[in-house]
Amino acid sequence: MVGFRTSLWVAAAGLAAHGVFDFVRYNWFPGPGAPEWWPGFCGGYDVAAAIALAAILLKANKPADAR
Template sequence: MPTFVGIALALTVATFARLVGFDRDRAFYPFVLIIIASYYILFAVMVGDNAGLLTELVMFALFAVAAILGFRTSLWIVVAGLAMHGVFDFARSHLLEGRGVPEWWPAFCLAYDLTAALGLAAILLIGKRKPRSSGI
């Protein structure tokens, strides 16, 4: 169920952003990456994991740098950052203790992150296509 909800939520957020025009600004998806990366800090603070907080801040900084670089240079870096955060979500439970992270979170966040990465990649690819001339 967490995987399905992650996919559905990512599609809903992307659709909503497209319909109301939030994603017209190139800052939208980099900002999404920053927000996604910040949740582990929240989890550490919620359970008072001061030792883990430093690790979470370092990991957050890596994804924030990717978001900033992607914003300033190429949104493809943001696509990679979203996808890598999904992989991080999957591998994280095997590498870091992560007290406070709900049991269902890695599957949910992996699904959300990969769906968002694929969605942004599709937007970038579609945007590069030139309209066909009608031959008139």
């Protein structure tokens, strides 16, 4: 929520951090409550979404006449 109110770079970092957390949590603290495939799926999705958002932000910050 902070990232959407301040900078989308914070949102991208949060997505990436959540993706890493999914992988780390599953390996260190396995527990019931989610299917076995979920941490890999959620972590992969979060990291991919963070990369996509970062690419969009980088492209949006380039000057229009830089070709």
